[in-house]
Amino acid sequence: MYKSGRFVAEALGDLRPEQVQPNGVDLTLAAVSEQVEPGRIERGDKHVGDRTEIDPDDGVYRLEPGAYVAEYGERVAVPEGHVGFVYPRSSLMRNSCMLHTAVWDAGYEGRGEGLLEVHHEIELEADARIAQFVLAEAAHEETYEGSYQHEKLD
Numbered sequence: 001m002y003k004s005g006r007f008v009a010e011a012l013g014d015l016r017p018e019q020v021q022p023n024g025v026d027l028t029l030a031a032v033s034e035q036v037e038p039g040r041i042e043r044g045d046k047h048v049g050d051r052t053e054i055d056p057d058d059g060v061y062r063l064e065p066g067a068y069v070a071e072y073g074e075r076v077a078v079p080e081g082h083v084g085f086v087y088p089r090s091s092l093m094r095n096s097c098m099l100h101t102a103v104w105d106a107g108y109e110g111r112g113e114g115l116l117e118v119h120h121e122i123e124l125e126a127d128a129r130i131a132q133f134v135l136a137e138a139a140h141e142e143t144y145e146g147s148y149q150h151e152k153l154d
């Protein structure tokens with residue numbers, strides 16, 4: 001069962017009131033980058049290819065069609081007994097852009113990333129709300145202890 005937006009907001013903390021939605025909380029766009037070298041997925045390890053961060057122009061990212069990595073501004077913490085997912089804000093999708101998500105594991109804490117697919121040029125203001133984070137109840141044995149634990153926390 002998906003939890004309420006208020007429950008998700010309490011798990012994340014430190015949000016503006018307009019970020020709290022009925023079924024989740026909105027995440028903002030903290031940074032945009034483009035991958036510039038190949039990554040590698042091996043049977044036992046992985047390597048994320050280098051990226052170049054895009055500078056916003058007067059606070060606005062003007063993006064041509066392509067694939068980008070979006071960094072979210074909020075510290076996400078997935079409580080035990082739950083799993084998280086990110087959906088695009090529907091206005092982003094209605095503008096021919098999409099955010100893709102992997103699984104946000106129970107116990108993960110950090111500022112995560114998503115794959116931003118731009119199918120028609122778009123302007124995104126820095127710190128604008130672009131995504132919605134939701135939590136669902138989920139059974140699990142362990143909690144997250146992978147290499148991205150505590151990423152981009154101050």
Ligand SMILES: O=c1ccn([C@H]2C[C@H](O)[C@@H](COP(=O)(O)OP(=O)(O)OP(=O)(O)O)O2)c(=O)[nH]1
Nearest residue numbers: 100101102103104105108112113144146147148
């Ligand atoms: O769209 C997503 C989905 C997940 N995460 C975060 C939360 C998740 O718990 C963590 C690790 O994801 P995953 O377990 O899929 O990473 P991995 O590629 O298997 O690496 P590792 O084994 O080091 O965890 O990344 C994101 O930032 N963006």
